[in-house]
Amino acid sequence: MNTASEEMAKRFAKLSNLGDERIRDMDKAGIDVQVLSHTIPSPELLDASRAVPLAQRINNEMAEAMRRWPGRFSAFATLPIADPTAAAGELERTVRDLRFVGAMINGVTQGRFLDDPFFSPIFERAESLGVPLYLHPAPPPEVIQKTYFSGLDPVLGRVLSIAGWGWHAEQGLHTIRLIASGLFDRFPKLQIIIGHMGEMIPFFLARINAVVTPVAQRAGLQRSVADYFHENVHITTSGIFTAPPLYLALEVVGADRILFSVDYPYSSNDQGRQFLDRLSLSPADFEKITHGNAERLLKL
Numbered sequence: 081m082n083t084a085s086e087e088m089a090k091r092f093a094k095l096s097n098l099g100d101e102r103i104r105d106m107d108k109a110g111i112d113v114q115v116l117s118h119t120i121p122s123p124e125l126l127d128a129s130r131a132v133p134l135a136q137r138i139n140n141e142m143a144e145a146m147r148r149w150p151g152r153f154s155a156f157a158t159l160p161i162a163d164p165t166a167a168a169g170e171l172e173r174t175v176r177d178l179r180f181v182g183a184m185i186n187g188v189t190q191g192r193f194l195d196d197p198f199f200s201p202i203f204e205r206a207e208s209l210g211v212p213l214y215l216h217p218a219p220p221p222e223v224i225q226k227t228y229f230s231g232l233d234p235v236l237g238r239v240l241s242i243a244g245w246g247w248h249a250e251q252g253l254h255t256i257r258l259i260a261s262g263l264f265d266r267f268p269k270l271q272i273i274i275g276h277m278g279e280m281i282p283f284f285l286a287r288i289n290a291v292v293t294p295v296a297q298r299a300g301l302q303r304s305v306a307d308y309f310h311e312n313v314h315i316t317t318s319g320i321f322t323a324p325p326l327y328l329a330l331e332v333v334g335a336d337r338i339l340f341s342v343d344y345p346y347s348s349n350d351q352g353r354q355f356l357d358r359l360s361l362s363p364a365d366f367e368k369i370t371h372g373n374a375e376r377l378l379k380l
Contacts, residue, residue: 094345095119098145102344103152109349111342112371113380116142117156117184120218124161124189131160135170143178154380156184156214164198168205175209181378182211182273187218187247193254195261203267212271212314212377215254217247217279224250243319252279256288259308260296268312271377275318275341277325282332285309310334314377316341317369321355335365339374 094101098116106114118138123131135158142155157174159167174180183206185194192198194215206213219225220241229241240246255274264270274281281288289306296305315333317326318341329338342352356370374380 091345098141098153099148103149105344105349106152109342109353111349111352113152113154113374114344115154115156115181115374115378116145117214117216118142118158120186120216122158122184122186122218124186124218126160126162128160128163128166131162132166132170134158135160135167139170139174139178139180143174143180146179154378155180156182159183159185159202161185161189161199161202164201168201171202171205171211172209175211180211181380182206182213184214184216186216187250188221188254191221193257195257195263200266203263203270207267207270210269212273214273214275215251216275217242217251220246220250248276248279251276252281252284255279255281255309255313256292256305259305259312260292260299260301262296262301264308264312265300265302271312271314273314273316273339273377275316275343277317277320277329278315278333281309282315282325282329285332310337313337314339314373317352317355318343319347321347321351323355323359326359330365335368336373338369339377340370 094105102114106112123135123138126134138158139155142153146153146155155174155178157171157180159170161167171183174183185202188194189199203213220228224246225237225241229237229246231237232240251274255272258264258272285306289304293301293304293306310333314337315329316339320326326338340352340356342349344352356366359366361369
């Protein structure tokens with residue numbers, strides 16, 4: 081087994097450990113609470129008949145970890161997105177009965193972006209429950225993979241299509257589509273979370289706002305793209321451990337909408353801790369980013 085394969089095997093072992101080893105890694109970095117979620121590939125890839133029982137099984141396993149380690153774990157639900165009505169019901173079950181704090185949705189679902197009205201029951205239920213939806217990237221659909229990332233060394237093409245570039249660009253696009261489609265006019269109290277320091281949007285927000293807003297408003301959007309981004313979107317630091325993107329996000333988004341996240345075990349808790357320790361932040365902003373915003377948004 082080569083070094084890269086060995087490292088990946090260690091990560092997968094950590095993914096499935098919802099007990100002692102995970103708690104030790106948290107304690108070592110001074111992390112009190114971790115919000116669990118299912119990794120990709122997730123039930124977004126499956127038809128409803130297979131996705132519904134799998135999502136229930138995943139959520140029950142995370143709930144059991146929460147019971148075994150009270151106060152140390154919370155969780156985002158995994159949803160059978162191919163059946164939005166069943167997904168809305170599973171979201172309600174996990175929030176009301178299992179004390180989950182929202183749900184995570186990974187990428188597009190069988191080629192559909194979430195601005196498709198087909199998915200409205202999920203957003204309606206999240207708003208009524210008062211819980212956020214975390215929108216996480218996933219590998220691109222096959223047509224995108226072939227168009228943008230073929231013709232390269234296969235490993236290089238794969239890396240570029242996911243964490244090296246592609247899925248951040250796609251998730252940024254996905255978020256802008258949700259805003260421009262009028263989702264937050266229909267569900268004004270809905271909150272979503274996106275990771276990786278805002279999936280490139282903070283860097284481009286002024287330009288996106290200037291170019292997209294006039295066109296979207298002619299199509300019926302009530303406010304500017306930037307308004308919705310500032311009022312309905314939170315971002316996390318997940319997997320980004322250099323200071324300049326955070327300082328940019330602070331300038332564009334503000335400290336009230338940034339949540340510390342590690343992306344464990346794809347990144348280590350030690351990396352996350354070292355990143356925090358190197359930052360130059362006011363005590364108030366440090367408190368908000370490291371725990372206060374999460375406590376407020378997720379009702380921890």
